[in-house]
Amino acid sequence: MVTIYDIARLSGVSKSTVSRVISNHPYVSTETKSKVIKVMQEYNYVPNSLAKQFRQKKSKCIAILIPDLNHPYFSQLVKYISADCYKSGYKTVVHQTFLNKEIEREVYTQLREYEYDALILTSSTLSEEEIAENTRNKIIVACNEDYRGDYFDVFCLNEEEVTMKATSHLISKGITKLGFCSDNISSPLQKARLKGFILAHAKKGLKHNKSLLFNEISSIEDGIMLGNSLFKDNLKIEGIIAGSDFVAAGLIRSAVSNNIQIPQHCSIVGFDNHPISLVTNPQISTISNHIPDMSNDLVNHIVNKINGVKQPPIKKVYKGEFINRNSS
Template sequence: MATILDIARLSGVSKSTVSRVINNHPHVSEDSRTRVMEAIEKLSFVRNARGVHLRTQSTKTIGVTIPVLDHPYFSPLVGMIAAKCRKVGYKIVIFQTFYSIDEEYEIYEKLTENELDAVIITHTLLGEKKIKQRVRDKIVLICNEPLQTRHLDVFSLDERDAVYSSTQYLLKEGRNHLLFCADEERTPLQRQRWEGFKQAHLDLNKSCTVQQKISGYSTIEEGILLGDEIFSGHCNHDGILAGSDFLAAGLLSSAKKHGVSVPKELSIIGFDNHPICLTTFPALSSIQNQTELMVKDLITCLLDRLGGKEFPTARKVYKGDLVIRGT
């Protein structure tokens, strides 16, 4: 098996130059890089990633937790994170938790065993204390979940305010029988949305009960099924806040099927302002997230942490705006 020394001898450069070429360092002349690459090809050299890991104590790998891969929000979010990480020389490994705490624990174990350089948590059922107990002093950042923390960097939308303002908009428009559709209600994110929904009612002296909350729905198909259940009988809802645009699209499709006029009889607001909002008729109103800016700030913070910079715990909260369209 060829070694770096063999490549150096064949290409006529130093071992350090060979190492810089192999690790894609920029400060190498084009002539030296060409000679090294030709020598690598002749000797059929294969870079030993495990050896590099042992020497540098870096895997150049970031773990990203999501509940399930085919979720309409988390799939594009992970795509953005992967693209940003790739640009700065890191690859990501996606871990599905399937809404399981035990699955989360297994991911944190990989971090403490140095299989990963850091973990980005986009979804969790745990609080900071339990996460820190598992990861100890390793690098962990929270993206999307509005977790209350003292030691973990958090980048999230103001979920409570986004739902609060949208709920107030509907109530002030005369919609008095609203339904709140959550995804996985055990998460901090969904709890904040529900709090915003309730507070919007209270501030306008409107009653709000737990019967106005339903959870466990996120896809188009689930929206159609839920809509069929709601609209097939006597429907007293005149407004729905859906946890995703895909769920909202399914609800809209079902409403049309059952002869419910949108927006005359029923208003629907989705979440995330996904392009699917522009494909329905009428076009879906939705809450605009700030995912691109959130991911940009997240990766900047991640690189600073990986680079050993010391600074206070970062917490950035982004505002979600209601985009009013046809529903």
């Protein structure tokens, strides 16, 4: 059976070009289109159902772009979004970028070529302007990251406010040697958290310690390694705002190994209210991120847009909740 890849090879063009010919895309030269159609006719090639969807410009499929599925937050986010899409009659395809710009741009190309009806963007290495330029008015909704919302719809948590609240809680207990963990400080989300951390200090007339800002800390193992460097010889820190409950769990594991009592010697606050926060000893104080509500809202919104509802870009911000447990 002849496939689209065979047609591309025999025509001397890319698979994407063949897809554009099938979908009657305007950006294909008459000469190229004629060459591809001639090969298709010669080999009696019948486009499959996906190609028919290209022609109809509907795939009933939504792409989800994430940096790494191994990250506990993103695996949880994908779980809810995929379930909500399925309930609405849409399949999902998950693309991991691993923070690679070229991989990300390839997915945007697929969106432009109607392989997906819409794209849900959870994180990006590009600016908002670059994302808009690459997606060219196709349906894209961002969640998780705190983008301005000038070019596409945004659903996100108020990271700055809730991080300030958690930091203020620790400062109110007399804790001033405070650390802050991020997994990628270049992202808008992490920048918002850091801003909240700094503002909490400023409101109390304090300066944060720049030597206690830790980047690329995202896993249990990272938390253990960071904890060992802080706790092994002497206590260099009184409290830590961790980037996730998994990092917090690693810090607690390290504290136990180094005879550091939590929270008596060091208070720890996690993020995401993941179930792991309930199984450590002590249980982890954390921040609720409202993933279920955000997922439901953004999927309903994106389906409405696919069905032709027109409106300017919206930005919906959710209020986080600081959950005070035994680690702080």
